[in-house]
Amino acid sequence: MSRLADIPIRIEPSVAVEPLIPVGGLGGGVVAILSELVTLLDRLVGGESPGAIDVRSLPMSPLDRTELQRALGAGEVQATLDAQGRSTIRETRVSGVWWIEHFDQQGELIAEMIEVARVPAILSSAPDEIAASARDLRARIAVACGTPMGGGNHAAHQ
Amino acid sequence: MPLINEGLTVGENLRLHGVSRRAFIKFCTATASAMALPPWMGTAMAEQLRHAPRPSVVYLSFQECTGCFESLTRSFAPTVESLIFNVISLDYDDTLMAAAGEAAEAALAEAMKDNFGKYVLVIDGSVPTGAGGAYCTSGGRSAVDTLREAAKGAAAIVCVGTCSSFGGIPFADPNPTDAWPVTAIVADKPIINVSGCPPIPEVITGTLLQFVTTGQVPDLDEHRRPKVFFGNTIHDRCYRRPFYDEGKFAKSFDDEGARNGWCLYELGCKGPTTHNACATIKWNGGTSFPIESGHGCLGCSEPGFWDKGSFYAAQSSTEWGKAGSPSPRRALELGGAAVAAGAVLGIASAGVSRSRQHQSERDES
Numbered sequence: 001m002s003r004l005a006d007i008p009i010r011i012e013p014s015v016a017v018e019p020l021i022p023v024g025g026l027g028g029g030v031v032a033i034l035s036e037l038v039t040l041l042d043r044l045v046g047g048e049s050p051g052a053i054d055v056r057s058l059p060m061s062p063l064d065r066t067e068l069q070r071a072l073g074a075g076e077v078q079a080t081l082d083a084q085g086r087s088t089i090r091e092t093r094v095s096g097v098w099w100i101e102h103f104d105q106q107g108e109l110i111a112e113m114i115e116v117a118r119v120p121a122i123l124s125s126a127p128d129e130i131a132a133s134a135r136d137l138r139a140r141i142a143v144a145c146g147t148p149m150g151g152g153n154h155a156a157h158q
Numbered sequence: 159m160p161l162i163n164e165g166l167t168v169g170e171n172l173r174l175h176g177v178s179r180r181a182f183i184k185f186c187t188a189t190a191s192a193m194a195l196p197p198w199m200g201t202a203m204a205e206q207l208r209h210a211p212r213p214s215v216v217y218l219s220f221q222e223c224t225g226c227f228e229s230l231t232r233s234f235a236p237t238v239e240s241l242i243f244n245v246i247s248l249d250y251d252d253t254l255m256a257a258a259g260e261a262a263e264a265a266l267a268e269a270m271k272d273n274f275g276k277y278v279l280v281i282d283g284s285v286p287t288g289a290g291g292a293y294c295t296s297g298g299r300s301a302v303d304t305l306r307e308a309a310k311g312a313a314a315i316v317c318v319g320t321c322s323s324f325g326g327i328p329f330a331d332p333n334p335t336d337a338w339p340v341t342a343i344v345a346d347k348p349i350i351n352v353s354g355c356p357p358i359p360e361v362i363t364g365t366l367l368q369f370v371t372t373g374q375v376p377d378l379d380e381h382r383r384p385k386v387f388f389g390n391t392i393h394d395r396c397y398r399r400p401f402y403d404e405g406k407f408a409k410s411f412d413d414e415g416a417r418n419g420w421c422l423y424e425l426g427c428k429g430p431t432t433h434n435a436c437a438t439i440k441w442n443g444g445t446s447f448p449i450e451s452g453h454g455c456l457g458c459s460e461p462g463f464w465d466k467g468s469f470y471a472a473q474s475s476t477e478w479g480k481a482g483s484p485s486p487r488r489a490l491e492l493g494g495a496a497v498a499a500g501a502v503l504g505i506a507s508a509g510v511s512r513s514r515q516h517q518s519e520r521d522e523s
Contacts, residue, residue, distance in 0.1 A: 050198075056191055057191070057194060057197075083180040083184060102187060104188075108444055110184075111184070111191040111200070113187065113191075122180050122183050126179055128169070128209075129173075129179060132170075
């Protein structure tokens with residue numbers, strides 16, 4: 001090797017990110033799903049309710065599925081839910097588009113959805129549960145501090 | 159049966175029994191997906207049910223083997239049992255309830271009185287009418303009297319299983335107890351037939367959940383079965399269908415065709431005229447269904463399946479392949495709309511089945 005210029009140099013991106021497939025190279029079915037997602041995103045931006053697509057209801061081949069997943073890419077947020085079996089909730093690189101998989105306790109996939117939302121409904125805490133938790137916590141503090149337990153709420157939530 | 163706190167909503171009751179809101183959303187999402195409902199429906203169902211007072215369900219078992227109930231209670235073990243108790247709570251079920259004797263009968267009377275016009279009546283088993291109804295009695299009352307009484311205050315009746323839907327095995331020739339399906343006894347209520355021997359648990363739960371959430375009877379087929387589950391034949395959705403189309407048939411249960419997983423039509427599979435969701439939802443938590451285990455479909459979700467000839471004879475050589483209803487004598491006796499419609503459908507589907515059989519014979523010759 002005689003000169004520095006002969007040394008092959010490959011520039012790596014600072015963060016390894018899987019390249020997104022350009023939409024132009026995709027099958028018609030995948031483009032149709034992406035178009036529906038665009039519509040749902042527009043609606044969400046316009047103040048309408050979140051939308052969803054049931055992945056299992058779509059007549060997709062394994063290749064279509066892989067293409068769709070690569071076209072959407074992987075985003076920064078991944079959440080795991082442990083409720084009667086595992087669920088994974090991943091934001092794709094398309095902001096507001098979440099890929100959700102629900103498994104049962106035997107590990108079988110029981111539902112798969114693409115949800116278009118700021119945060120998927122299943123992740124956020126519900127106001128009534130927050131209120132109930134506040135009541136419970138208040139009652140536990142009361143017990144810890146030795147004051148008499150107040151009301152029936154505590155009993156009702158045991 | 160465990161007492162449910164009457165004053166609480168479904169969601170609060172669920173939480174008391176360790177089923178979180180998210181687990182319930184997940185369950186409803188899976189149910190909605192299995193029912194091909196709109197994708198937002200699962201969350202909507204969950205949220206609506208969670209805040210609703212628990213719906214009332216009265217489950218009556220008549221001339222049956224309890225197989226349907228086994229199917230239902232073992233659906234999504236172990237959590238759905240708690241869902242059944244708490245979401246589609248059973249005010250009365252003689253198989254599960256701890257109360258017995260007069261206390262049980264009192265619970266039934268109270269549930270029907272308190273929820274008059276609102277409860278869902280689930281019927282499991284056919285209704286024997288011979289000997290004044292004496293073949294099936296509970297608490298000194300015949301099944302037929304109990305059904306008529308319970309139907310008065312029902313918002314809708316869900317017939318779980320082929321016996322309550324179409325008469326099933328008790329109704330089969332010679333029908334010694336003079337048994338009938340619910341549609342032959344009750345004429346003035348919405349009736350949903352969830353047939354099958356037994357029905358797929360997800361189909362039972364899904365139908366009940368959809369009704370208690372929306373209060374609407376789903377779209378039904380000619381036999382009053384929910385179209386979402388009974389819209390296709392087993393054959394339409396069978397993974398062995400390509401072999402049928404190619405004319406590749408197993409001729410015995412241990413020949414090369416059977417080992418290669420070819421079509422079981424000639425071994426008596428009734429998939430071409432049987433409407434059910436076995437090929438898509440499958441059984442035992444989505445594990446498999448009879449054809450996947452190498453056995454043909456028995457046609458258990460169709461009217462008169464027990465009287466249509468051998469399970470192991472090709473459709474074209476049995477009553478399945480003949481025009482009209484399985485047991486002409488029975489059809490005449492019943493004369494009900496469901497059976498008449500069944501006869502029409504039978505003619506149409508038998509025609510299709512025969513033409514396919516001829517096609518496969520031509521292909522082979």
